Amino acid sequence: MIRSALALLLLVPFALHAQQASPDLSDDALAVAAQLRETALAGSGAYALVESLTTEVGPRMAGTPGDVAAVAWAKAAFERNGFDTVSTQPVTFPAWRRGEERAAVLSPFPQPLHVTALGLSDGTGGTPLQAEVVEFESLQALKDAPADAARGRIAYVSLRMERKRDGGGYGIAGQARTHGAGVAASKGAVGYLLRSIGTDSDRLPHTGMQRYPDGVARIPAAALSNPDADLLSNMLRRGQPVTVQLELDVGTQGEATSYNVIGEIRGREKPDEVVIIGGHLDSWDLGTGAIDDAAGVAITMRAGALIGALPTPPKRTIRVIAFANEEQGIVGAKTYAAAQDDAAIVRHRIGAESDFGAGRIYGFATSALPAASEATVQQIAAALAPLGIDYLPGKGGAGPDIGPMAQRGMAWGWLAQDGSDYFDYHHTANDTLDKVDAAALDQQVAAYAVFAYLAAESDAGFGSTPQTPPAAD
Amino acid sequence: MIRSALALLLLVPFALHAQQASPDLSDDALAVAAQLRETALAGSGAYALVESLTTEVGPRMAGTPGDVAAVAWAKAAFERNGFDTVSTQPVTFPAWRRGEERAAVLSPFPQPLHVTALGLSDGTGGTPLQAEVVEFESLQALKDAPADAARGRIAYVSLRMERKRDGGGYGIAGQARTHGAGVAASKGAVGYLLRSIGTDSDRLPHTGMQRYPDGVARIPAAALSNPDADLLSNMLRRGQPVTVQLELDVGTQGEATSYNVIGEIRGREKPDEVVIIGGHLDSWDLGTGAIDDAAGVAITMRAGALIGALPTPPKRTIRVIAFANEEQGIVGAKTYAAAQDDAAIVRHRIGAESDFGAGRIYGFATSALPAASEATVQQIAAALAPLGIDYLPGKGGAGPDIGPMAQRGMAWGWLAQDGSDYFDYHHTANDTLDKVDAAALDQQVAAYAVFAYLAAESDAGFGSTPQTPPAAD
The missing domain is CATH 3.40.630.10 (Zn peptidases)
Known part of the structure; x- marks a missing residue:
């Protein structure tokens, strides 16, 4: 009262x-x-x-x-x-392109994996990347790992995004997309894989921006669909080395121009x-x-x-x-x-x-x-x-x-x-x-x-x- | 009472x-x-x-x-x-393989389409198939069409499967997958596209068997995901010719042997x-x-x-x-x-x-x-x-x-x-x-x-x- x-x-x-x-x-x-x-x-x-x-x-x-x-x-x-009135305003930015992208587990259980490169990722060049995978449960775990925790390997962050009405799960999970490749490279990784920042269970990976920091290698970075992330984690849980092949024909070259398009009442x-x-x-x-x-x-x-x-x-x-x-x-x-x-x-x-x-x-x-x-x-x-x-x-x-x-x-x-x-x-x-x-x-x-x-x-x-x-x- | x-x-x-x-x-x-x-x-x-x-x-x-x-x-x-006891029984059948598969609308609105070849389909060979698309609302409509209704074109059946607990929608819709390519070929088609036999709205096409009848051309046959089928139908609804390119590196060659595996109590x-x-x-x-x-x-x-x-x-x-x-x-x-x-x-x-x-x-x-x-x-x-x-x-x-x-x-x-x-x-x-x-x-x-x-x-x-x-x- x-x-x-x-x-x-x-x-x-x-x-x-x-x-x-x-x-x-x-x-x-x-x-x-x-x-x-x-x-x-x-x-x-x-x-x-x-x-x-x-x-x-x-x-x-x-x-x-x-x-x-x-x-x-x-x-x-x-x-x-x-x-x-209708007008345009030019906008210039680095030109990034996506070509073919493929991944597969080579051993111990050969299977294709559905991946998509993260935006502004560099590609794997002419030779597919083949390396053992090391899993981290979160970006924080990767950050906290020793300096050579991913040396010569593909670092894989497996955190799953939470579903919320206001999209509140995106912030923390999204950090692993934006900054993960840079952190992985700082731990010696030669490639970066991420569980898709997405709440679905469809075999369709989620792309999105990532940024390379200065001073580390620009390693190829890609997202696995949620079912593929489950699959990879289930393989890794068995304790045997898991080798993955990654082919990303993507990259940034030169600049492009587009336009803000503006209409006024x-x-x-x-x-x-x-x-x-x-x-x-x-x-x-x-x-x-x-x-x-x-x-x-x-x-x-x-x-x-x-x-x-x-x-x-x-x-x-x-x-x-x-x-x-x-x-x-x-x-x-x-x-x-x-x-x-x-x-x-x-x-x-x-x-x-x-x-x-x-x-x-x-x-x-x-x-x-x-x-x-x-x-x-x-x-x-x-x-x-x-x-x-x-x-x-x-x-x-x-x-x-x-x-x-x-x-x-x-x-x-x-x-x-x-x-x-x-x-x-x-x-x-x-x-x-x-x-x-x-x-x-x-x-x-x-x-x-x-x-x-x-x-x-x-x-x-x-x-x-x-x-x-x-x-x- | x-x-x-x-x-x-x-x-x-x-x-x-x-x-x-x-x-x-x-x-x-x-x-x-x-x-x-x-x-x-x-x-x-x-x-x-x-x-x-x-x-x-x-x-x-x-x-x-x-x-x-x-x-x-x-x-x-x-x-x-x-x-x-555990035993095996050999089983022999034609060996079918699936390689790369791609499709795209070339005109009037260039866009990729997500497709997958139907099982036992022949491929498109070394040269991508390019042809105008003609839509039929069902396999029956294709059957009922004049003899040259799809002459030189890709026949497309757009019927959507119904969702039922007992899968009862599969029978009628599935006929278009099993027999559609043969019927399309009999109407002069050079390729066959099908709305996936599936109740989802995911951009993942549904494969499944099809059979070529004797006496007609073995034309390439593929399924579009439901969202891609929507897209193609929406383009066609505008009344302009829609040209699609189809590349299916698939085909049947020789025989393979597998095994029924049988365990007994x-x-x-x-x-x-x-x-x-x-x-x-x-x-x-x-x-x-x-x-x-x-x-x-x-x-x-x-x-x-x-x-x-x-x-x-x-x-x-x-x-x-x-x-x-x-x-x-x-x-x-x-x-x-x-x-x-x-x-x-x-x-x-x-x-x-x-x-x-x-x-x-x-x-x-x-x-x-x-x-x-x-x-x-x-x-x-x-x-x-x-x-x-x-x-x-x-x-x-x-x-x-x-x-x-x-x-x-x-x-x-x-x-x-x-x-x-x-x-x-x-x-x-x-x-x-x-x-x-x-x-x-x-x-x-x-x-x-x-x-x-x-x-x-x-x-x-x-x-x-x-x-x-x-x-x-």
Whole structure:
């Protein structure tokens, strides 16, 4: 009883504040947002965009012909969807290619293994790599091992990623992908194998970025599918030496250029102030990039398009960005952020991205708390609530493509997607259209349209303030 | 009320019969069966056998080095499991091999396609096949098409298999795999593509046998994964010509020999009379053959082993058969049946096989009804009931490897497995150990042990009577 009464008392100041202050967002704006929400739920058109991008372009790894086709697709799609302006921004990065990749246990139990090279891995050259495998239960165990623990061998990290709605298992497991090859090389390894960072049990390995640190050998690095990792661990458990052959015809050579593709719905009062939403246009090469991230591009493009189709545009500009090359280092987003001066940071009122699959949105938060924009954020949260979206103050964060701008000081919004099955398909050949539900996309378009429209109507803003970003890792 | 009373009256004759007649199976035999059941449920050891075969041998397509290793594995496993005799029977068949296989859409939307050749397909030779695709919604639609409906093109059948517990969707859909290439060739096609006969949405195509009829071209035949079939159909729906390139380095050359591997628990009274149970030792090459059919081999081997470990063996012999080359034409089972004379058919009291994955058994029936063995079958059904197994008289049938003996007149028993997810993995790379549940295997070992033991104790028998089998198709 005492605790309940206390909770009630604590709520009073907010309630009084909301009643007394002149609301930032007008009843008219809230009515428009409600209309956007219902329009999206009735059929947002996002699924058709995902179908189009995955069918007519398909795999679009940065720097490949598919990427070129995707840029052309995005420009045409923004134009077809009624954006006021469509522009591109060049983005340059190391060109990585994937050719054939094969692995097999040679002894004691000859069997093929399903592997895929990690992004930016070097290949095995003309001669297949043959070496004994040494297993480590985690990246930490590899780090803690003696200096020559993997001397002349293939280091294999077998940690299995946990399934969580918010993808929370990705962080710790993902470190073994990003940094494992470098650590393995520092222990004398000649190759690196990793249990896929994925929650599935399909025989489809998960690719993804890795980075070589300076000062160690650039050893070939690949992921095993979960069933193949089980198989290898089961062989190793028998205590006999296990020799694996690895052939990866992959590598980095020269540079490639792609483009951030940007569509704008021009604001009616302060068009130089912008709310940015977006996803990334590139994908890995193994699948057709339906959930990663055709869905995000389609959701935010259709949210922008629905706002563009209103009789009256919002006060400020809605800028939808299909970012280039997220997968190999968030290159498009970094390029975008690097082009902004401090004044431009202030003009970026807030940003949000969709890059966590095609599952429904269940939560909302922003970086704007605790701040003057609390009442505005509460108004937006209330407009999102009919979509089954809970307000989760203090949770969330900027996604990868909003990250560089957030580091510069731009406020971020977080529309939390249910990612329970995201890591079943993430970065695999299985990232295909059949994993996408049209009604779930409609709900997400509704959320992005409501969020972006109301954010663009807000005069209070969300506190974007120039910061000096921390040094890159 | 009337209907209930009637039902009760109808039951009376059976009850009287059971009370009056001297029961075929003694209380002692039923007590032993109950003990076998509980022993198996407490931990049958079948999972360890599946783990061993899939880990130490893995893929074992008939005629490959894996198959040779599997035969050695099975002999050693029968011996290790205490069988009284272990023997082999040579089985000869055409040698089919699979090398690289690739496909891609060349235009209008260049993308790779995930395919796998159908078993016994010819390859594309040194030059990749390039042709326009023409879609048919079913094998029947292809059959009904004009004589030149696929002239110079790749015929593509896009029917999707339905998911059912008893695998009932396999029959109609499977026809398109077995006979589609021949029908396509008769319509002038230069290649044949098929939506995988599978209920999953994974990007792993399902292989499986096909047969070329006489008098038509032996065109290359391959299955697309379900997501790839969706993709191809979505491209074709746009109305533009779709050109596909197909490269299949596969083919049949010469003959190979493998072996049925047979273990026996010798009967105490009539050792020349046998109950046969078994699964097939070979697998397709794409997966490790965990559910198809390491599970069946392990279940029946452990059922036999538990019977062999009894203080007193059953009256008749338990013969466990690990059949050779089921996948490419039921060759081992046909060889086994061809070696039996009519007197031997009578000595085969009954047979049952496990070849429908690793799911629990939910039903039981035999071919022995209506016959003198009704009371015996009821006793066996009662002994299976505590395992959650319903008696389903009139249902079921002999499986593929029991089929040739059933055609010769041997009685069959049917232990119906839940195959709801069987066709998610069947004949794909995804047929791996992680799809197998140890407790479900224990339940199945319990069922096979109860069935085989009581069948071997039965003096009434199940009506095996020599028949003239119908001509082979």
